[in-house]
Amino acid sequence: MFKNQMHLQFSSLSQNEAFARSVAGAFFSQLNPTLEQLTDVRTAVSEAVTNAIIHGYRNREGLVTLEGYINGSSAKFIIRDYGIGIEDVALARQPFYTSHPELERSGMGFTVMETFMDEVEVESSPGKGTAVTLEKTLRREAQ
Amino acid sequence: MQINATRKGQRIKAMLAGELDHHSAQYVREVLDSLIADPQIRELVLDMSNVEFMDSSGLGVILGRYRTLSARGGRLLLAGVPAPIDRIFRISGIYALVERA
Numbered sequence: 001m002f003k004n005q006m007h008l009q010f011s012s013l014s015q016n017e018a019f020a021r022s023v024a025g026a027f028f029s030q031l032n033p034t035l036e037q038l039t040d041v042r043t044a045v046s047e048a049v050t051n052a053i054i055h056g057y058r059n060r061e062g063l064v065t066l067e068g069y070i071n072g073s074s075a076k077f078i079i080r081d082y083g084i085g086i087e088d089v090a091l092a093r094q095p096f097y098t099s100h101p102e103l104e105r106s107g108m109g110f111t112v113m114e115t116f117m118d119e120v121e122v123e124s125s126p127g128k129g130t131a132v133t134l135e136k137t138l139r140r141e142a143q
Numbered sequence: 144m145q146i147n148a149t150r151k152g153q154r155i156k157a158m159l160a161g162e163l164d165h166h167s168a169q170y171v172r173e174v175l176d177s178l179i180a181d182p183q184i185r186e187l188v189l190d191m192s193n194v195e196f197m198d199s200s201g202l203g204v205i206l207g208r209y210r211t212l213s214a215r216g217g218r219l220l221l222a223g224v225p226a227p228i229d230r231i232f233r234i235s236g237i238y239a240l241v242e243r244a
Contacts, residue, residue, distance in 0.1 A: 018166065036226075043227070047198050050165040050200060054165065108199040108202055111235075115234050
């Protein structure tokens, strides 16, 4: 079974949102996904990285880690920040919930991740940071 | 992100091109706000056909402009929405507020 992994760490700058989703998309392309599946992964990773930058660090300087794992026909991405964490994960995952209404955010980030990926797991400790795990399995085996 | 706009009477049509994410959202917000700053503007059509990527940051930008226009009795329309972006619009329920041109 084909296995692969990658680890990437970058500054919590909004410029790195496009960089991170491009890297995730390129890594995921090893599974020969359809264009729609590729867009799903790029979009979900973009949402998680944006959350890390806006909510984890509140636009202060920090580091965001993107890990990618391929295991057969499954891909897993873990997006970690070491910022303020989420007090109430269940509330944060609710559609339209935003902790910053003044920022004109839609509150749909987690809903988009959940729609586009097979599994979304959120682990967070207030004051320590947040890890979002995104998983997607392709029906056919990797080439 | 590139924005090209044309005005015809009370209607503005803005062609967006590029990637609409949290990074580009602030710029898009500022440009669209300046385009509809004239209170005579009643209709904003966003042509999305050249938007290569959009995540939920784009929803916030569109909803903010929708609020400005609807407060003055105007409306916002979305045109040329690519399929991947249409999925995000559909799950968000935004089509209950903004129309498809």
